[in-house]
Amino acid sequence: MSVKRVHVAVGVIIRNQQILLAKRHGHLHQGGKWEFPGGKVESGEKVTDALVRELQEEIGITAITTSPFMTLSYDYPEKQVYLDIHLVTEFTGTECGAEGQEIGWFTVAQLVNLPFPDANKPIVDRITENSTITLA
């Protein structure tokens, strides 16, 4: 039996000292939880290209300035994810839930109390430690 492995481009989108989150639809893997918007990197695609594409598809924005933040692997019982997480500090367009999902801006203090996928704990920890986010 082979375990499914997915490479995911993830954006920590920051504006006015707040972070943009989206709620995963209930029927999806890790549904009903808040996520940093993003999605699967297609084969042969650069991570940053995947990030730009996914943010356009899901949130309706065009990322202009991004920087690598951290990577992590996590094994869910049903699949393995490799999250390639980038800060997005500049974008054009108006954010919306382009796939009908709920979205919202949260301060770091608010974000720590939200339900996230199990893989996300190190990301949330790193955000709380990182002054470039709270000052961006």
Ligand SMILES: Nc1nc2c([nH]c(=O)n2[C@H]2C[C@H](O)[C@@H](COP(=O)(O)OP(=O)(O)OP(=O)(O)O)O2)c(=O)[nH]1
């Ligand atoms: N975008 C995102 N995905 C996350 C986070 N944390 C986490 O465990 N994941 C997992 C959930 C999913 O198994 C996977 C992302 O895949 P996805 O199903 O959303 O991929 P996608 O947007 O390309 O969706 P689709 O085209 O396959 O419908 O990564 C996170 O913070 N953001």
Ligand SMILES: [Mg+2]
């Ligand atoms: Mg997605």
